Amino acid sequence: MTDQEIKNKIKTEEYFVNMGPQHPAAHGVLRLLLTIDGEIIKNVEPDLGYIHRSIEKMCERDSYQQIVHLTDRMDYLSSNINNEAVCLAVEKALEIEVSDRVKVIRTIVSELTRIASHCLWWGVMGMDLGALTTYFYAFRDRELINDIFEETCGARLTMNYNAPGGLMYDIHPNFVKRTKDFIKHFKTKIPEYDRLLTGNVIFQKRTKGVGILTKEDAISYGVSGPVARGSGFASDVRKHHPYSAYDRVDFKEVLLTEGDTFARYQVRIMELWESISIIEQLIDNIPEGSVKEPTKAVIKLPKGEYYQRVEAARGELGVYINSTGAKNPYRVKFRSPGFSNLSVLNHIAKGSKIADLVATMASFDFVIPDIDR
């Protein structure tokens, strides 16, 4: 019998498997409906909404100082950056110019948050692929950042440190010293991460050539962040539309062209080095100045639409505020980076195996509350 006749005689059926909302590798409550044939995936359909908390609707009820704390809980790993986005949008609308001190501190705190988020991403990526010790080493470093934040603003995950007009309190006197100690410690740890996971032959075989995303697809689906930069699409908001103090620091935008999982992994590791260099350039001379510009007790934005984009740890986060002059916004919309990145998953996961899907999802670094809001 020829090959084709054999294939016709032995019928295989595709079946549906639910990588369900409660799953150790789904990074949150994400339901993926997979259609698989043996071990090959034919279709991936994400099913969202398990953690939708109507944050955008709640923002319509709250005043402008109160909507900042809701953004903490969207992408909780880069909570400072989310707060900064909303505060920048409100300041842009009110045309307030914050002092240099505030800009520099906001940049340093954002970069520390980015490092913390990438640390956790690294730990979870190792864990998804089976190396269970990487999680603990990543959390050890993240604990130091959490201690820095706890001393300055009192919280470890949902910081709520920015406020429209500046910051809520001034930094603690120990902030500079603790940050410098952390940088010194962390510079010895990244090579260790490389030795443990990046250079490992099993890891490279699992991630090279897997989940390839071409540059044209990245642009047409609207992905952003390290996912896009791993495919060659230069989309760093800090470089192309600078805000806060990013126009006065010198850093490279990391771009790789292969577009596979290993490229996205390397982009994030190199971003860790870039973040460290940004902090080093800024930490020694924080200018003096006021920490909070005075605003009215009841903020009312002039009528119109305002948009502000920032570079969160996962991609480009956009905040759109539509105001009719009242003391609450009429409509607030968050353009979440994870939502656009998730839409590409079906396209690149077709034809790969389940184990490849897990590796690809780990490299995309989803945080589902960011997608569902």
Added chain:
Amino acid sequence: MNFLIMNIPLNIVSTVHDWIYSIMPETAASITVMVLIAVAYLALFAVAGLYLVLLERKVAAWFQLRLGPNRVGPLGLFQTIADALKLVSKELTSNDRIDKFLYNLAPYFVIVSTLIGISVFPFSKQFQAFDINIGLFFLIAVSSIGVIGILVGGWASNNKFALIGAMRSGLQTISYELSVGLSILTMVLLTGTLQLSEIVEVQRTGGWLILQGHIPAIIAFCIFMIAGTAETNRAPFDLVEAESELGAGFHTEYSGMKFAYFFLAEFINMFIIASIAVVLFFGGWLSPFGITDGITWFPEVLWFLIKVLVIIFLMMWFRWTFPRLRVDQLLTLEWKYLLPLNLANLMIMAIIIWMNWTI
């Protein structure tokens, strides 16, 4: 140390043996003796399996910058008793669409094959339950039966994830048995016998086999360790029970005592692979440089256990450092890398023995 004290257990065993033979006819007495030995081994290795679990948890914790269980009992030594009590008292859940007979039968395949495998090991010159002249061959044959348990368990669970896991495990075990068998065969060329106690005797006079066989023996040891970890479904080859991919693999639907059988069988399998490595490569119960040779059974059992624990530590080190391999990479590793290397190694060993280049 009073060496005569250590003879007391041996005296007890031989008196009990003689007494049983005196009060019953021949066949009944031998059956009774075998049953007694089986019960003793069962008790001993159930406890040993549980303490291996505790050792794994402590070792894992020390790799991960934390301390393991240290609340229940001093240094957490009673943790496994708490775990065993928990497993025994759990409710045995199952669907109503499972294949009842096969579902209940599957764990027994796994645990019985591992316990049969334990019985042939020489823990000391006097302590060997079952010294047959085809010891190694019997051992490999029996450990292949465990695969049936996994496949049957995955099929009977009526669960897609369990089925995928069981299929993966089946093909993994069958492939790596080849490598295990070939590396053992490489060492058997040196010893000339399959009987386990004779293998240890050869090492007493000539030195440990890994030194006698130098290069091909070291390569055979490396291949044996890799294939051995794959046989027991441990990381980095644990895609069968890959927690981050498919829930829990083939034992998703098992709970309570049946899950305990699968779980224990994995650890006792690890013990078996380590014991084969120790007997074949590192001299069994002999002490290095013959330090305590001649002192009855106690130091010999101790040396055996120390060597086995070192190899088990090596396997645990592999588990907690490396990510896991994908299914097709697993098979590539076996069929394209390990098998040709193994065959080439076998020929090199044959040439070395023929030209008398062994140490």
Added chain:
Amino acid sequence: MSYFSDIYNGIKTLITGMKVTGGYFIHARKGSLTQQYPDNRETLKMFDRFRGEVVMPHDENNQHRCTGCQSCEIACPNGSIEIIWDRAVDPETGKKKKKIDKHIYHLSMCTMCGLCIEACPTDAIVWAQNYENSVYDRSYLTKTLNQPGSTVIAGVED
């Protein structure tokens, strides 16, 4: 020939990885990060700015600084603070003034955002550093911040 160099490089990277974890194993005792929590309650001290719970400090005469101005109630985003006030004649000036009767704080709904503490004009409420807030009955989480029988410190104006 690349077959053998592949194998050699692969094994080299594996051994490098094993050395990293092996190093941690050897120094496990002193590098261990975990704290034995219930045993170290006496020595565990949170940072000063840690956001534990909102409290109203009272001095030794059972007096607090809250004037019942309701700024915190307006500032709270989700209604975790309820102020019950009434009017009383102020003994000094003889005019009717707001006076706090009960300052009810729902710890179960509080998101620890800190807006109430920023909004208070008299620094009446501050952060406490306790982190053990679990109770068996949810009604214990609705707290009244001002203690019974307490009065405002004289001279505090909002």
